[in-house]
Structure formats: structure tokens, C-alpha cells
Amino acid sequence: MAVVHKAEIARRLNLKVSDAQSLVITPLLQEAAVMGVESDTDAVDLRLGTYFLLPQVPPQPFFFPSRSFAKSTHFRVHVPLGSYLVVPAHQTVLGSTLEFLKLPSDLSGQILTKSSIARTFMVIETAPWIHPCYRGSLTLEIANVSNTPLLLYPGRLIGQLILLELSGKRRSKRKLSGSYLGPVYPEPPVFNDPEEDLAMIGVPKSDFKRPGAAWVKG
Amino acid sequence: MSTCYVKVLTVSEARSSDLRIETDIPQVVGDERFLKCFWELCSWLIDFVLEAKPVSTNVIDQYRTQSKVISEYFRQAIVPSTIVVEGKREHPSPVVLINAAFRFYLESIPGLIKNVNKENPASVEARSRFAERLELWSLKALEDCRLLESELQHGGRSQS
Numbered sequence: 326m327a328v329v330h331k332a333e334i335a336r337r338l339n340l341k342v343s344d345a346q347s348l349v350i351t352p353l354l355q356e357a358a359v360m361g362v363e364s365d366t367d368a369v370d371l372r373l374g375t376y377f378l379l380p381q382v383p384p385q386p387f388f389f390p391s392r393s394f395a396k397s398t399h400f401r402v403h404v405p406l407g408s409y410l411v412v413p414a415h416q417t418v419l420g421s422t423l424e425f426l427k428l429p430s431d432l433s434g435q436i437l438t439k440s441s442i443a444r445t446f447m448v449i450e451t452a453p454w455i456h457p458c459y460r461g462s463l464t465l466e467i468a469n470v471s472n473t474p475l476l477l478y479p480g481r482l483i484g485q486l487i488l489l490e491l492s493g494k495r496r497s498k499r500k501l502s503g504s505y506l507g508p509v510y511p512e513p514p515v516f517n518d519p520e521e522d523l524a525m526i527g528v529p530k531s532d533f534k535r536p537g538a539a540w541v542k543g
Numbered sequence: 544m545s546t547c548y549v550k551v552l553t554v555s556e557a558r559s560s561d562l563r564i565e566t567d568i569p570q571v572v573g574d575e576r577f578l579k580c581f582w583e584l585c586s587w588l589i590d591f592v593l594e595a596k597p598v599s600t601n602v603i604d605q606y607r608t609q610s611k612v613i614s615e616y617f618r619q620a621i622v623p624s625t626i627v628v629e630g631k632r633e634h635p636s637p638v639v640l641i642n643a644a645f646r647f648y649l650e651s652i653p654g655l656i657k658n659v660n661k662e663n664p665a666s667v668e669a670r671s672r673f674a675e676r677l678e679l680w681s682l683k684a685l686e687d688c689r690l691l692e693s694e695l696q697h698g699g700r701s702q703s
Contacts, residue, residue: 341627342616351625352634352687354694406690425622425683460620462683502660507620507676509683 329432329488331360331367337429348488349427349460359482368485370439371422374462375479376510377402377410378419389536391518399513409476412447412469419511420449420465423480427460428488430499435487436463442483446471449484457491458499461508598638606639613643618654622680624687634691635684644681648674 340347350369353359359370378399388398399419404410412418428434434455438448451466465484469475520533592598608628613635616623623640625632635643647655652673653664662669 339627339630339632341630342612342619342621347627349621349625351622352691353625354690425624425687427619427621500660501620501658506659507622507680509622509679 326489326492328367329490331362331369334367334369334488335360342427345430347427348429348432350424350486352424354423366485368437368487370482371424371436371463371484371486373465373477373479373481373483374421374423374510375404375406376421377404377477378511378513380417380419385536387536390514390516392516394516401510404477404479406480409478411474411476412467413474414469414472417466417468418477419513420467420477421462421508421511422465422484423462425460425462425507425509426455426486428455428457430457431491432488433457433491434459435489436465437485437487439482439485445475447475455486458501460501461506462510464508464511602636602638605636606642609633609635609639610643610646613640614647614651617644617647617677617680618651618658620655620659620676620680622683622687624684624691634688637685637688640681640684640688644677644684648677652677 334348337346337348338350338353342349353369354372357363359372361368361370378401381398381400383394383398388394402410410418422436426434435453436450436455437453438450442449446469448468448470449465450463451468455463463484467477520528520530523533524530609626612626612628613623616626623635623643625634627633652670655677656662656664656666656669656673659673662673664670
């Protein structure tokens with residue numbers, strides 16, 4: 326697996342969208358700067374988007390990863406360009422990239438925190454891998470792991486996209502799929518109910534413990 | 544222009560006891576009257592719009608060259624704020640985007656749904672869900688257009 330060179334990134338950006346090798350990154354503001362035309366980097370810098378999902382304190386003293394619970398734990402806010410969002414120390418927020426991406430079928434990607442951002446102890450991504458054919462803005466799991474509140478300004482550069490060529494046989498054209506097809510804002514997690522997931526590996530539903538239930542059968 | 548609305552309503556009527564489509568006009572007569580009314584409205588509306596806000600021929604030319612490409616972006620679930628036409632990246636204007644998106648909404652949502660794994664183009668629920676997605680992609684494209692335009696005016700990007 327090799328990192329894709331910026332000349333190849335530029336070539337793919339100009340391919341027709343029906344070409345499986347085409348790459349879309351839009352809007353590409355300050356293109357020369359974010360593509361690193363005057364530097365040696367083979368990454369594309371990405372900006373912070375204007376929508377956020379702020380975590381709410383759940384009514385129960387825990388988070389239960391189920392179909393209905395996951396969607397009720399965040400609320401959406403819009404922070405226009407020029408304004409900022411305060412992330413208190415040791416707090417988290419879901420954001421997204423300003424750019425919408427479409428990856429080719431033969432490349433995967435990885436998003437990394439920009440080094441200058443990382444040095445403020447802000448982590449932007451805990452699920453950094455981007456699958457081939459992915460399309461959408463990237464949801465960022467932003468965490469302020471410092472001891473100081475930090476300000477987020479939408480529109481500023483926050484991450485770096487690295488593209489990696491897949492080795493082996495190229496994938497044939499497939500239909501679109503995925504739990505998060507074409508998101509343009511950060512989206513809450515999508516879960517099945519845990520008893521359904523566990524039933525698929527043979528755990529009887531009668532053995533499943535819901536939160537709050539007794540741990541030992543009486 | 545083809546539209547799926549009549550088909551969707553017919554399917555909905557068959558599946559839902561809440562939705563009723565009632566008319567005492569025989570369908571053949573109804574279709575004829577509907578089309579006559581539509582064309583009369585169209586000819587009035589075109590004159591009215593041209594009078595109220597003259598449309599630049601440049602935008603019409605852009606629509607002709609870009610609408611099919613924009614449609615392909617939507618079919619592939621991609622925000623069309625940057626499109627590639629004949630090997631060159633372009634940014635469609637808001638007028639072109641809105642018209643192309645609405646045309647896609649009327650004509651081509653089943654094509655998008657067919658392109659997605661495990662989705663049924665005949666499902667009214669899927670159509671509603673993807674219509675919502677289409678609206679999000681269109682709004683995102685319009686927001687991007689505003690940013691690109693602003694960068695062009697104030698940020699020094701050269702027009703390609």
C-alpha cells in the first residue's frame with residue numbers, strides 16, 4: 326500500500342465522475358495551499374465544517390448503544406464562519422469537514438489531525454480510516470484532551486487527508502452502500518440494538534442483560 | 544420530461560388506507576385536461592418570468608452543458624459544487640444548481656435509489672428518505688458556491 330502522490334491526486338480530481346478512479350474534494354478553497362503545491366507534502370489539508378453535534382447528558386447515568394438511544398444523545402448546532410465554538414477542557418464534540426469527499430474505488434484514505442492542532446492537545450479523529458468509494462463529509466470526533474478550554478473556528482484547516490493505493494486486484498464497480506451515505510453534517514452513530522447483534526453470534530436474547538437489570542439470575 | 548409522481552401516488556393509494564385520490568373525471572379526459580392546463584401555464588409562466596427577471600443566455604448555456612453532469616453527481620450521491628466537464632473543473636452557478644436539482648428530484652430519484660445496495664426504488668419510504676438527502680446535497684452545494692464565489696472576489700483564487 327503506497328501513499329498517493331499529489332500529482333496523481335490532481336490528475337484524479339480532473340477525471341469524469343463516472344470514472345471509478347475519479348476523486349472529488351469540494352469545495353477546495355485556497356487550492357494551491359491545501360494541496361501543498363509549494364511543499365513536499367502528499368496530503369490535502371481539510372477544513373472544519375460549520376455544524377456540530379454537542380453531547381447531551383443522558384437521563385440515565387450511562388450511554389446505552391442501541392438503535393433509539395444513540396440518536397437522542399446529541400443536539401445539532403450551527404456555528405457560522407467567523408464565529409467559534411468553545412470546547413471545554415476534557416470535553417468532546419462531533420464535527421465534520423467542510424469538504425465533501427468521494428473516494429475512488431482503488432484508493433482508501435486516512436484523516437490525521439494537523440500537527441499544529443495536535444500540539445494544542447486537540448484530537449480530531451478516532452476512526453480515521455476511510456473506505457474506498459466513500460462519499461460524504463467526514464465526521465470528526467473532536468476531543469479536547471488539554472486542561473484549557475479551546476476555541477474551534479469553522480473554516481480553518483484542521484486535518485490532513487492521506488490517500489493510499491490498494492494493492493492487489495482492483496475492485497469491480499459496486500453499488501453504493503454504508504450506514505452513512507453522503508452525509509454533509511456530522512451524524513449521530515447508527516447502532517442495531519445490542520441483543521440483535523449478539524443474537525447473530527448465537528447469544529440467546531434471554532441471556533441479554535439490559536442496563537439496570539440484575540446481573541445474576543435469582 | 545418524465546415524472547414518477549402519478550405512479551408514486553397510485554402505489555401509495557394501494558398501500559395506505561389514509562391516502563385517497565378522488566376524481567370523478569375519467570382518467571383519459573383528466574390527463575388531457577391536465578396537460579392542456581400545464582402547457583397553458585407554462586407559456587404564461589415563461590413570459591412572466593422573462594419579464595420579471597431576464598435570464599442571461601449564459602446561464603441557459605451553462606444549464607445545457609452542466610445539468611446532465613450535475614445529475615450524474617446526484618445519482619452517485621455526491622455534492623455537485625465542483626463538477627468536471629470535458630476534463631475541466633467547474634463550479635455551477637446557484638441558478639443552474641437549483642434547476643438541475645429540481646429536475647433530478649422530478650425525474651431521477653429512482654436512478655439514485657437503484658444505485659444503492661439493499662434499497663427498493665418502488666418504496667415510498669426510500670423515495671422520501673433520498674429526497675431529503677438530495678435536498679441536503681443541494682443546500683450544501685449552494686453553501687459551497689457562496690464560499691467559492693466569496694473566495695474568488697476576496698481571496699484571490701483565479702477563475703478556471
